[in-house]
Each structure stands twice: as structure tokens, then as C-alpha cells.
Amino acid sequence: MKVKEVVTIHSFDEEGALLPEEKETINRLTKLPMESLDLDAIAVVTNVYRMAQGLKNKMEREVLADYGLSWTSFSMLYDLWIGDSIETKKLAELAGVTKPTVSNITKTLERKELCYRKTGDRDRRATYVTITEKGRSVMEDLYPRFHQGEAEIASGLSVAEQKQVSALIRKVIKANDF
Amino acid sequence: MKVKEVVTIHSFDEEGALLPEEKETINRLTKLPMESLDLDAIAVVTNVYRMAQGLKNKMEREVLADYGLSWTSFSMLYDLWIGDSIETKKLAELAGVTKPTVSNITKTLERKELCYRKTGDRDRRATYVTITEKGRSVMEDLYPRFHQGEAEIASGLSVAEQKQVSALIRKVIKANDF
DNA sequence: TCACAATCGTTAGCTATGAAATGATAATAA
DNA sequence: TTATTATCATTTCATAGCTAACGATTGTGA
Numbered sequence: 001m002k003v004k005e006v007v008t009i010h011s012f013d014e015e016g017a018l019l020p021e022e023k024e025t026i027n028r029l030t031k032l033p034m035e036s037l038d039l040d041a042i043a044v045v046t047n048v049y050r051m052a053q054g055l056k057n058k059m060e061r062e063v064l065a066d067y068g069l070s071w072t073s074f075s076m077l078y079d080l081w082i083g084d085s086i087e088t089k090k091l092a093e094l095a096g097v098t099k100p101t102v103s104n105i106t107k108t109l110e111r112k113e114l115c116y117r118k119t120g121d122r123d124r125r126a127t128y129v130t131i132t133e134k135g136r137s138v139m140e141d142l143y144p145r146f147h148q149g150e151a152e153i154a155s156g157l158s159v160a161e162q163k164q165v166s167a168l169i170r171k172v173i174k175a176n177d178f
Numbered sequence: 179m180k181v182k183e184v185v186t187i188h189s190f191d192e193e194g195a196l197l198p199e200e201k202e203t204i205n206r207l208t209k210l211p212m213e214s215l216d217l218d219a220i221a222v223v224t225n226v227y228r229m230a231q232g233l234k235n236k237m238e239r240e241v242l243a244d245y246g247l248s249w250t251s252f253s254m255l256y257d258l259w260i261g262d263s264i265e266t267k268k269l270a271e272l273a274g275v276t277k278p279t280v281s282n283i284t285k286t287l288e289r290k291e292l293c294y295r296k297t298g299d300r301d302r303r304a305t306y307v308t309i310t311e312k313g314r315s316v317m318e319d320l321y322p323r324f325h326q327g328e329a330e331i332a333s334g335l336s337v338a339e340q341k342q343v344s345a346l347i348r349k350v351i352k353a354n355d356f
Numbered sequence: 357t358c359a360c361a362a363t364c365g366t367t368a369g370c371t372a373t374g375a376a377a378t379g380a381t382a383a384t385a386a
Numbered sequence: 387t388t389a390t391t392a393t394c395a396t397t398t399c400a401t402a403g404c405t406a407a408c409g410a411t412t413g414t415g416a
Contacts (some may be wrong), residue, residue: 016347038328063252103366123364125365127364150220177232
């Protein structure tokens, strides 16, 4: 009789701590003493990444798909909505992506007539990206729904817990210059 | 004289709360009462995503680039390292990506001779992916360095704070089925 | 002034990613 | 048994995203 194989990978208990099985497996494979494994750091990184991936997928499927926008496209259009006209370089910093990515995404947004690009007057090396009226109207429709999604995602936590998470993650972002 | 333009976009104070300027801008643009904006939810989602993006970039540049592995490739190879042989479907669930992505990534890993694919015996629809010796040896070299990166990233928080973050984020993941 | 360096954006070439369609196999119902 | 349905994985096609290389513009030092 065949025994069902159970594979335990990055599994956490209710407290968010790594399960003992995986601890032992890592220990066996790395041939390193378990004491040198920072299990809390593993849990932080793994869980944060997982949540980010989950919320990105949820938003793209449930909200942004209506306009065929990716998370980054939307985030960039949001920046333009708030800031009106922004240089490519700054857009890259704001969105946390490289400049070639900004080139690609603004090109796509431009094709959809949600923004347009224009060479800078003072410095002709710079390119300024500006949101169009159509872009504004898309955001007026989309943002409330996007925000509702955000609220849903965070609703499992109390307001106090939400503030706690933000403050702690903020600390990590600052310490690592993310 | 030209006044320098300052654009405030998704900027947070030390506590991780949205700055008042952006609050007002969103309010003006959405024409919705500020009370209906869940600012804490915005902060949670934005900060978590930002941290995830930052840590992904850091790891890919500082650790994974040596073997030309992406975050997902590495995470998948890790799963195979722990689990030895895993179906494509399960790999997708573990990594939180779609099956086509698994197809592509395992194809790349296979080209690098870090894993191989084999059709299932019982169910010939299924494909099992297995790590190779070379894959194991890459992980033995890479994992300690990857783990060091994780530890560095989380080191801005105390152990108690790390446990707190994990537990809270875990809660969100569970509530949203991420 | 002119050569050199710095800065900005894009292009080129690659992998990653998802939705939708396809192909193959297995399970189920008539 | 046969037809239908369900389940897997892959292919196709599009966008996203990186690094490296390039082209254009500006700044700087001799």
C-alpha cells in the first residue's frame, strides 16, 4: 500500500512561525546548526512577499482587468493622476522599477491614450509624462473600486493592527532604503 | 523665478500614515468625502507591496544574479530542494503563480540542468519536476547567502517585532486566502 | 572652445507572467 | 463501450521587467 507523500514547504503556524518539519529539513540540507538559522527573518520575508503577490493578483484580476491595466501601470497612472506631469526618472523611483520599464509602460499607456510624453523644454534629455483627460476619467472610475479592494484586503485586521503593520514595515523599508 | 515643484505621492510619515497633502489630493480628485477613505488600509497595502518589491530586487541583484536566477526560479528550486519531486500543479500553488509560469520557469531551470521533468506514471496527465544533483549543489551554495540577505532585511526590527509582523501578515494571508 | 564625463531616455535581447486556447489523459455517465 | 466532461500541462500571444548597450543632450575642465 502506497503511503501518501506530504511535502511541507514554507508552512507556518497560526503565529506565523515556520513549522518544525521544515526547520529540520533546512537544517539537514544546509548542514548548518539550527541556531544559526534566523527563523523569524524567514517568516517575515516569506509572508510579506506572499501577501504582496496575493494582493497584486487579486487587484489585477478583480479590478484592473476591466481596463487591461497591470498593477504597475495602474500605480504609474495613479502617480500621474496625483502629480499631473512627471519625468520618467521620477516615475521610476515612485514605482520602484527601472527606467526601461517606465519606457515600456508609458508606451502602453500612451497607446491607450491615457497619457502622453513630451521632451523637456529646459533639459531636452528629460521626458515628461502627462495624464490625459481620458486617463483622468479612467482613474475616477477605477480608483474607488481599487480602494475598496484595499479596504477588503486589510479588513481582517483591526485599525490598531493595521497601524502597527504599517509602522513596522515602514521601518524595514527605511532601514533597507527600499 | 521658477518655483521648484514638489510632488507628493504615496508618502508616509514615520508612523506609516499617509501624509495630509496626498489625503487632500485624493479627496479632491475622487470628489468623495475623506471619511470614506480608509487611509490605514492604503498604508498597509502600499507599504507591504513596496517592501516586497524592494526585497525581491535586492535578492535578485545581490544574491541570485550569480546564477542568473529570478526570485521565482529560486523559490521554485527551493521547493524542489525541500520536496525533491513535485507536480507542476503543486509547484504553482507553492509559488503562488499560474501553471504557464511554472512551465516556463521549469523549462529554464531544465536548460540550466538544475531540474528535470517527467510524466507521471499513475496519471500521465501530471508532470513531476525533480531537482538534479547540480541543482542541489547550487542550493547548497546559494541558500546560506540568501538566508543572510533575509536576516539583513529583517534586522531593522527586534525579534519581538518580527514575530508581530509575521503574525499580523499571516492573518491577512489567511483571511484573503492568498 | 573643445574634448571628456555625466545624465537621461530608449532600444535590444532576454526571462517572467497571465489569459485564453489547445492537446492529451482520465473520470463519469449513458 | 462510447460520448461527454473534467483535469493537467503546454503553447500562443500579449505585456512586464531586468541588464547592457546605445544615442542624444548637458555639464565641466583644460
